[in-house]
Amino acid sequence: MTATHLVTGAGSGIGAVLADRLVERGDELVLLARSTERAHDLRADLPGATVFVADLADADAVARLADQLPERLASVVHAAGVVELGPVSDLSTEAWQEQLAVNLVAPAVLTRLCLPALRATGGTVVFVNSGAGLFAGPQWSAYAASKHGLRALADSLRAEEQGYGVRVTSVYPGRTATPMQQKVHDQEGRTYDAGDWIDPATVADAILHVLDLTPDATISDLTVKPR
Structure with a gap:
């Protein structure tokens, strides 16, 4: 049976590379787009998805997907x-709300919706976290x-779903050469050179390793750092 994976963030960066890898090997994809225009682009880039x-900034919009999701999912990857x-002295309320909504609330809501489909397959949930999920430096309060x-x-x-056979992994990439990293450099007032940072394909391959684990093991946390 062909495996089906739900991937967020498939339009760029790590999520885009992962989606390409999954399609190349014949898996099925379910993707989320923030607008009809973005959905058109994703369908053009990933035919068959x-x-x-x-x-994702609108939890109610995410919740409305409940009746449209597949009955079986091999994985949900929150990228x-x-x-x-x-x-903290300058960050607006809107900046706090958007980052919490997209980075935390949406994954929680979407995971809740997908749990029956994941339990049906003994599937895997992957949260693409960040080094900022382990340490919070100056200027990073809301994101961290x-x-x-x-x-x-x-x-x-992970503790709740162990009895259902669902595996849960947090992946903590260090700085990775993505459009988000370029934005970070712009905000930091630094010159961006993609060659200084992790290739998104490296992180995508690490996620594939997690998805392809044999049933005898689980990886709870995986940190990927630039060399």
Whole structure:
């Protein structure tokens, strides 16, 4: 039976590479797009993928997907995310709300919706976290808070779902050469050179390793750092 994977953030960066890898090996994809225009782009880039429109910043929009999701999923990979740096003294309420909504609340809601399909296959949930989910530096408060929360979500979910055979992994990439990393450099006032950082394909391959684990083991946490 062909495996079906739900991937968020498949439009760029790590999620895009992972989606390509899964399609290349003949797996089925379910993707989320924040707009109809973005959905059109994803369908053009990944023919055959099922694409739903739901803005991850809107938990209600995510919840409305409940009746459209497959009955069986081999995995759910949460690769989407947003970042807005700034000191606590300057960060707006909107910046806090968007990062918490997209990086934490949406994964929680979407995972809840997908649990029956994951339990049906003994599937895997992968949360693409960040080094900021382990340590919070200056200017990173809101993003790091969302990622620290994502770590807590994963740890709790892992304990809850063990009896159902669902595996849960948090992946903590260091700085990776993605459009988000370029935005971070712009906000930091630094020159961006993709060659300085992890290739997104390296992280995608690490996620594939997690997805392809034999049933005798699980990887709870995986850190990938630039050399």
